[in-house]
Structures are given as C-alpha cells and as structure tokens.
Amino acid sequence: MIAELGHFALALALVLALAQALLPLIGAHVRDARMMASAAPLALGQCLALIASFFCLMYSYAINDTTVLNVVQNSHSLKPMLYKITGTWGNHEGSLLLWVNILGLCGAAVSGFGRELPTALRARVLGVLGLISVGFLLFTIKTSNPFDRMWPPPPDGQGLNPILQDIGLAMHPPLLYLGYVGYAVTFAFAIAALIEGRVDAAWGRWVRPWSLAAWSFLTLGIALGSWWAYYELGWGGYWFWDPVENASLLPWLIGTALLHSAIVVEKRDALKTWTILLAIIAFAMSLLGTFLVRSGVLNSVHSFANDPERGLFILALLMVYVVGALLLFAFRASAMIPTGIFAPVSREGAIVLNNLLVCSITAVVFVGTLWPMFADALFGMKVSVGPPFFNSASFPLVVPLLIAMAAGPLMPWKRAQLANVVMRLWWCAVIAFAAFFAALLLSGQHVMPAVGFAFAAWVIGAAVADIADRTAAFRTNWRNAWNRARGLPRAAWGAAIAHAGIGITAAGIAGMGLAQERMVALAPGESTTLAGYEWRLEGVRDVQGPNWTARRATITLLRDGAEVRVMEPSRRFFPIARQNTTEVAIHTNLIADLYAVIGEEEAGTGKAVIRLHYNFLAPWIWIGAAIMALGGALSLADRRIRVSAPNRAAARMVPAE
Amino acid sequence: MTPSTRRLLLMAPFAAAAAGGVAFYAALDRQRRGVYNPRGVPSALIGQHAPDFTLPALEESGVEGFGAADLRSGAGPLLVNFWASWCVPCIIEHPQLMRLSRDGVPVFGIAYKDKPADSLQFIRRHGNPFRRLAKDEPGRVAIDWGLYGVPETYLLDRQGIIRWRYAGPITDEVLAQDLRPLLQRYA
Numbered sequence: 001m002i003a004e005l006g007h008f009a010l011a012l013a014l015v016l017a018l019a020q021a022l023l024p025l026i027g028a029h030v031r032d033a034r035m036m037a038s039a040a041p042l043a044l045g046q047c048l049a050l051i052a053s054f055f056c057l058m059y060s061y062a063i064n065d066t067t068v069l070n071v072v073q074n075s076h077s078l079k080p081m082l083y084k085i086t087g088t089w090g091n092h093e094g095s096l097l098l099w100v101n102i103l104g105l106c107g108a109a110v111s112g113f114g115r116e117l118p119t120a121l122r123a124r125v126l127g128v129l130g131l132i133s134v135g136f137l138l139f140t141i142k143t144s145n146p147f148d149r150m151w152p153p154p155p156d157g158q159g160l161n162p163i164l165q166d167i168g169l170a171m172h173p174p175l176l177y178l179g180y181v182g183y184a185v186t187f188a189f190a191i192a193a194l195i196e197g198r199v200d201a202a203w204g205r206w207v208r209p210w211s212l213a214a215w216s217f218l219t220l221g222i223a224l225g226s227w228w229a230y231y232e233l234g235w236g237g238y239w240f241w242d243p244v245e246n247a248s249l250l251p252w253l254i255g256t257a258l259l260h261s262a263i264v265v266e267k268r269d270a271l272k273t274w275t276i277l278l279a280i281i282a283f284a285m286s287l288l289g290t291f292l293v294r295s296g297v298l299n300s301v302h303s304f305a306n307d308p309e310r311g312l313f314i315l316a317l318l319m320v321y322v323v324g325a326l327l328l329f330a331f332r333a334s335a336m337i338p339t340g341i342f343a344p345v346s347r348e349g350a351i352v353l354n355n356l357l358v359c360s361i362t363a364v365v366f367v368g369t370l371w372p373m374f375a376d377a378l379f380g381m382k383v384s385v386g387p388p389f390f391n392s393a394s395f396p397l398v399v400p401l402l403i404a405m406a407a408g409p410l411m412p413w414k415r416a417q418l419a420n421v422v423m424r425l426w427w428c429a430v431i432a433f434a435a436f437f438a439a440l441l442l443s444g445q446h447v448m449p450a451v452g453f454a455f456a457a458w459v460i461g462a463a464v465a466d467i468a469d470r471t472a473a474f475r476t477n478w479r480n481a482w483n484r485a486r487g488l489p490r491a492a493w494g495a496a497i498a499h500a501g502i503g504i505t506a507a508g509i510a511g512m513g514l515a516q517e518r519m520v521a522l523a524p525g526e527s528t529t530l531a532g533y534e535w536r537l538e539g540v541r542d543v544q545g546p547n548w549t550a551r552r553a554t555i556t557l558l559r560d561g562a563e564v565r566v567m568e569p570s571r572r573f574f575p576i577a578r579q580n581t582t583e584v585a586i587h588t589n590l591i592a593d594l595y596a597v598i599g600e601e602e603a604g605t606g607k608a609v610i611r612l613h614y615n616f617l618a619p620w621i622w623i624g625a626a627i628m629a630l631g632g633a634l635s636l637a638d639r640r641i642r643v644s645a646p647n648r649a650a651a652r653m654v655p656a657e
Numbered sequence: 658m659t660p661s662t663r664r665l666l667l668m669a670p671f672a673a674a675a676a677g678g679v680a681f682y683a684a685l686d687r688q689r690r691g692v693y694n695p696r697g698v699p700s701a702l703i704g705q706h707a708p709d710f711t712l713p714a715l716e717e718s719g720v721e722g723f724g725a726a727d728l729r730s731g732a733g734p735l736l737v738n739f740w741a742s743w744c745v746p747c748i749i750e751h752p753q754l755m756r757l758s759r760d761g762v763p764v765f766g767i768a769y770k771d772k773p774a775d776s777l778q779f780i781r782r783h784g785n786p787f788r789r790l791a792k793d794e795p796g797r798v799a800i801d802w803g804l805y806g807v808p809e810t811y812l813l814d815r816q817g818i819i820r821w822r823y824a825g826p827i828t829d830e831v832l833a834q835d836l837r838p839l840l841q842r843y844a
C-alpha cells in the first residue's frame with residue numbers, strides 16, 4: 001500500500017512537472033500573467049509530491065518491506081536502523097529518487113526565494129527546471145522504478161554491503177547531489193536568458209547565489225567522499241583519480257570558473273556569452289557524471305547499474321538538454337554584446353586567467369577520464385591512464401593558478417598596476433620562500449612537499465593581505481581597522497576565506513607527501529616507535545556487533561612515556577555479506593593524523609600485523625575544503641544578494657568596487 | 658572578430674557536444690551488442706597462447722617471477738592478474754584472490770607500473786595470494802597483453818591458452834557467476 005502510494009506520488013510529480021514545464025514557458029512567450037503565475041504553485045506541488053514519494057520508499061526500507069524489490073536487493077533486517085534509512089539512497093533507483101527530490105527542492109526554492117525576479121524570467125527558469133524534471137521522472141518511472149513489487153516475498157533482503165554502512169558515505173550523495181542539481185538552477189537561468197536574449201548585471205546578481213550554493217555543497221560532497229576513502233579503505237590515500245571521482249571534479253572545476261565569471265557579468269557587464277556557456281557546461285558535466293556512473297561505460301568501483309538501456313536513456317536526456325541548450329546558445333548568444341571593456345591587467349583580467357587555467361585543468365581531467373573509453377570503444381585501442389598522468393598534467397596548470405589567485409583579489413576592476421599588486425604581496429612571497437626553505441630543511445630535503453608548503457603559504461598570506469588591504473590594517477590604528485573589517489561586505493570575507501581554504505588544503509596535500517608509515521608484527525605487550533610516538537599493542541580480542549563479528553586490537557599510544565590515547569582498530573567480518581572491512585583507528589591532533597590498521601594475525605606466534613601511519617597535516621585537506629564551503633556560505637549571506645535582487649535599472653547604477 | 662567568425666565560434670560548443678554524443682552512443686551501442694565491454698573486454702588473445710615475455714620477480718616477495726614458458730607448464734587452469742598498489746579496485750578485489758589462492762588456484766601476479774617497494778608493502782598489508790609474482794615496472798609486457806587497466810585478470814587453461822579476460826575487480830559475484838564455473842570447465 002505504501003509502495004503504491006509512493007509510486008502514485010511519483011506519477012503525480014511527473015504530471016505536475018509537465019504542467020510546470022509547459023504553462024510558464026508558453027505563458028512567458030504569449031505574456032499571459034496567469035499562466036506565468038502558475039509556475040510557483042506547480043513547483044511547490046511537484047516538490048511535495050516528490051517528498052511524499054521519497055518518504056514512502058524510506059518507510060519501506062525502515063520496516064524492511066520484502067515485497068518491495070528494491071528493498072530486497074539492497075537491505076536486510078539485521079542492518080542497524082540508521083543504515084536501513086540511509087540505504088534508501090544507497091542504490092541506483094533510490095539515489096535517482098533523491099536526485100529528482102533535490103531538483104524539486106531547487107524548484108521550490110526558486111519559487112520561494114525568487115519573488116523579486118521579473119515575472120517572465122522566474123516563469124522561464126521554473127519552466128526549464130520543470131522540463132529537466134520531466135525527463136528524469138520519466139527515466140525513473142520507465143527504467144528504474146524503486147516501488148516495483150516482488151511476490152512471493154523472500155524471507156529477508158540480500159543487500160548488506162558492509163562498505164556502504166558508514167555515516168560519511170551516507171551523507172556523501174545528498175551533498176554531492178545538492179551540488180550537481182544546484183547547477184540545474186544556473187542552467188535554467190542561462191536558458192531563460194538565452195530565450196529572452198538578454199544578460200545584464202542583474203542577471204549576474206541573480207545567478208550568483210545559486211552558483212555559490214551549488215559550489216559549496218559540491219565542495220563538501222567531494223571532500224566527504226575523499227575523507228570516506230581515507231578512513232574506510234584503510235589505505236591512507238585520499239584521492240585516487242578514479243573515473244567517478246573525476247566525474248564529480250569536472251562540474252566542480254567548471255562551477256569554480258562560473259562562480260568567478262558571473263561576478264564579472266554582475267560588476268562589469270562583460271564575459272556574458274562565456275558565463276552563459278559555463279552555466280550550460282557546468283550542468284552538462286553534472287549530467288555527464290550521472291551518465292558515466294549509471295551506464296556502466298566506465299570501469300570503476302563506484303558504478304551503480306551496468307545497464308546499457310538505462311545508459312541510452314540518460315544519454316538521450318543529456319543530448320536533449322545539453323545539445324538543445326548549445327543549439328539555442330549558437331543562435332541567440334550573438335545578441336549579447338558586452339558593454340564593459342577592460343585592460344588585461346585588472347581584476348577581470350585575473351578572472352579570465354583563472355577561467356582559462358581552470359578550464360584547462362578540466363580538459364586534462366576530462367580527457368584522462370574519457371579517453372581510455374573512447375579509444376577502446378571506437379578504435380579498439382587499449383590505453384590506461386593512471387594517477388601519474390593526472391598528477392603530471394595538472395601540476396603545471398595548478399602552479400600558475402595558485403600564483404594568480406593570490407593577485408586577483410588585490411587588483412581593482414577595469415585597470416590595475418602590477419607594481420601596486422607587487423607592493424602588497426611582496427611579504428607573502430618572502431613568507432613563501434621562507435616556508436620553502438624551512439620545509440626543505442626540516443623534512444630532510446623533500447622538494448615537492450616544500451614547494452607545496454610554499455604555495456600554501458603564498459595563497460594564505462595573500463588572503464590575509466587582501467583583508468588587511470581592505471581594512472587598511474597596516475595604515476591605520478586597530479580600532480579603525482576593526483570598524484572597517486566589520487563594515488566589509490560578507491562577500492569580500494567569503495572570497496578571502498575560500499581562497500585561504502584552498503591554501504590550507506594545499507598545505508594538507510603537501511603534508512601528506514611527508515607521511516610516514518610502518519608495518520610490524522607485534523606480540524601483545526610489544527611496542528614500536530613511529531614519528532616520536534611509542535605504539536604498544538596490548539592485545540587482540542573478539543567483539544560481537546549487531547551484524548558483524550570483529551577482531552579488535554588495543555594499541556596504547558605513548559609520548560615520552562605518558563599515555564596519549566588508546567586506539568582500537570579492528571577487522572570486521574560480516575557473515576551475511578561474507579565480506580571483511582577494516583575499521584581504521586584515527587587519532588588526530590589537527591596537526592597530524594595517527595592512523596592504525598590491524599592486518600592478519602599469525603596463528604603460531606600470536607603476533608598481529610599492525611600498520612601504522614603518521615599523516616602529517618592530513619586533516620587540513622578536509623578542513624580546507626570545509627573552509628572553502630564556509631567562504632561560499634558567508635558570501636551567500638551577503639546582504640547585497642540576500643535582501644533582494646534590485647530591479648534592473650538600479651542594478652546598472654551600482655558602481656564597480 | 659567579424660560577425661561570421663563569431664557565429665562560427667558560437668556554433669563550436671554545439672558541434673563538440675553533438676560529436677561527443679555520437680561517440681557516447683557508439684560506445685553504448687557496442688556495449689549492448691557485446692562488442693565492447695569495459696570490464697569483460699573480449700581480448701584478441703582469447704584462444705591463443707600468451708605473448709612471449711619473461712619478467713623478473715618482485716624482490717623479497719618470497720616467490721619467483723615468471724615468463725610465458727611458465728604459463729604452459731600444465732599447472733593450469735591458472736589466473737594471471739595485473740594489479741598495482743595505487744589501484745583502489747585492486748584492494749576490493751584482493752580478498753577474492755586470497756580466497757582463490759587458499760582454494761589452491763594458482764594465481765600469477767604482475768605488478769604493473771608500480772614501484773617495487775609499494776607493491777611489496779601492498780602484499781605485506783593485505784596478504785600474498787600469488788604463487789608467482791613478477792614486476793612490470795615499465796608496463797611493456799602489459800602492452801603486449803593489451804591491458805585495459807588494472808586490475809585485469811586472464812584465465813589460462815592447462816595448455817596455457819587464454820580462455821577468458823576480465824577488466825575490473827573480481828567481486829564476489831564475478832567469482833561465483835563467471836570464474837568458478839570457468840575454473841571447473843578447464844580443470
């Protein structure tokens with residue numbers, strides 16, 4: 001009954017989405033106010049229907065309803081309740097339902113927060129969102145219905161992949177999808193602008209919060225995925241250049257470019273065609289990620305369903321939306337003539353450089369990810385592209401990007417003097433060189449990590465210089481500077497904080513280059529030393545969990561003879577899934593992660609193989625990402641974009657900063 | 658920029674996306690017809706002897722290296738597994754290899770484009786399922802085998818003829834549905 005209700009709600013959402021796609025778009029075309037006004041309530045209705053449908057599926061999981069095929073395939077009565085619920089979106093069908101749910105939420109958010117938008121623009125944006133929703137709801141209902149029944153019901157479910165029973169992984173898809181789907185909104189704004197044939201400063205201002213929100217969520221989503229790989233795979237690595245990881249990086253990179261170029265549209269009325277193109281490509285990359293993960297054309301651990309029929313359907317959707325949008329772009333974009341002109345050395349110039357570099361990195365990742373597939377499928381060539389390619393090809397692009405991102409915020413709009421920038425940044429360069437030589441000396445001549453530290457110092461220093469410059473901290477007294485700091489727009493704080501976050505992540509990555517590890521076989525009572533700590537194995541014992549049994553080691557961590565912490569890594573065995581997982585024990589002091597894993601035990605001697613890592617600055621990788629997202633959120637809270645979007649005439653008068 | 662160049666430039670993204678779409682369609686279509694499978698890539702080598710090679714052992718691993726001649730020794734059916742320590746799917750696959758090795762199936766490993774120290778650490782960490790373990794650090798032998806990526810596994814019968822190839826991690830399902838029946842058939 002509940003499953004039928006969910007299925008019905010899904011069908012209802014499809015009908016509402018269809019209405020939401022047609023009425024406002026036609027209404028905006030014929031200038032019918034009532035048809036345009038239908039957009040908001042239809043978006044809200046669609047959102048409610050989708051939420052109802054989602055809760056029906058969640059309920060089926062919670063009560064372990066084995067008459068629902070999706071539950072049988074992906075759940076089990078012995079799973080803890082938390083993972084039954086998060087299991088709702090841990091599979092192809094459920095995650096697709098989550099995807100359309102978030103799209104519905106985005107539509108509701110546009111109708112809720114977008115009251116200040118011109119009626120026709122809002123109607124068109126919601127109409128385009130409705131169109132996207134129609135496609136994906138059709139896909140869900142036609143090929144991936146999560147509510148299919150199974151009769152007779154089996155005694156219990158089969159799905160109990162223990163690797164997926166983890167809270168970090170459970171939160172990873174929702175955050176990632178908030179990012180992916182958020183780019184549907186910027187895409188809809190781009191299409192609406194193309195239909196209207198007009199992009200101006202006000203448009204830039206309206207798009208910015210959506211691109212900021214999508215970017216922040218995507219940043220968190222990617223970071224969470226990487227963190228999960230770090231602690232769950234028990235390997236100490238944090239990024240593997242896996243095709244699916246790359247697929248999430250592509251929209252993030254394009255989204256980063258979009259974030260910056262939209263500011264130029266807003267402030268300078270330039271880069272308009274380019275920004276529209278980026279908005280389309282950002283969503284195209286999100287859809288591409290969906291296609292790659294679900295069609296099985298790529299060889300990856302993360303893939304969901306290897307069903308070419310589904311792949312064909314998503315490819316058709318991808319083609320309709322992206323190729324359709326680009327066709328519209330080809331015919332309509334020529335009408336968008338920029339009014340702002342600027343010199344190469346200027347804030348806009350720096351943002352153009354940022355865009356070029358970021359897009360080049362995107363191209364590297366794109367080619368590296370897809371080339372093996374194309375080469376094999378089309379020409380029968382076998383090539384394999386591994387981390388060495390990605391690292392060596394992106395490094396020469398990241399270096400100038402890090403150099404330029406420090407200088408950009410310090411440049412004025414229109415025209416800047418390089419000498420002025422150098423005057424403000426020279427001390428950052430001094431600090432960067434100091435960091436380089438200090439790291440070289442202290443790390444025992446590891447050059448690459450030292451280079452990384454130098455750039456991290458440079459970027460963080462420049463973020464400080466930016467704020468210091470805006471608050472005149474070095475030119476006036478502290479009280480005055482404090483007042484100026486409070487008066488700074490939050491967007492300025494947001495930008496500086498997000499840039500500093502990049503620096504912190506860079507430091508974390510550089511620090512991981514200095515990670516130490518040791519494998520030893522220890523008998524209970526024996527100890528070993530690593531990175532100035534003494535690690536003493538107390539013993540290994542059996543532990544019984546709700547749906548697993550484990551061998552758990554107790555390791556006492558000592559520093560100068562004093563106990564710091566007891567660590568308990570374990571090896572779990574899940575009898576129903578017949579799978580093992582390693583549960584890493586991590587002790588962090590924010591400067592380094594102390595990371596312990598228990599391996600095989602030697603039967604005769606009673607010794608256990610223990611692997612210990614000292615991951616210098618590892619937590620900074622994810623702290624940096626969180627700081628980036630925080631910067632995005634702070635920028636989002638800026639009064640200028642939060643209060644209301646002013647009308648177009650007023651927006652034009654806002655002077656450049 | 659003249660208006661016509663500008664127009665042409667604006668058409669470029671559309672053309673690129675359309676071309677990309679056609680290429681994706683071709684890939685999917687070949688996948689549906691079974692010509693292309695990113696995991697079970699039908700190798701040109703199926704039904705043939707393994708290409709000629711000799712590879713040195715991975716030092717300190719405690720097992721010998723091997724060459725094409727060792728694959729024809731009649732020990733089979735045996736598996737040749739290409740892997741690397743930098744490859745995540747290899748970690749997922751590893752317990753299945755360990756299980757196969759415990760069941761007495763000879764698994765011959767080739768560490769592909771991997772630093773010997775890293776390979777060594779990998780098997781010390783996760784256990785060594787390999788009866789023979791060779792290193793192909795420059796990746797040259799892998800080219801002759803037509804390696805798609807790592808992990809990749811080949812099944813050879815008693816005569817040393819390649820019977821099956823699988824690109825991707827040997828999961829529980831692959832082990833139960835494909836590999837076990839094949840091992841029985843060629844036993």
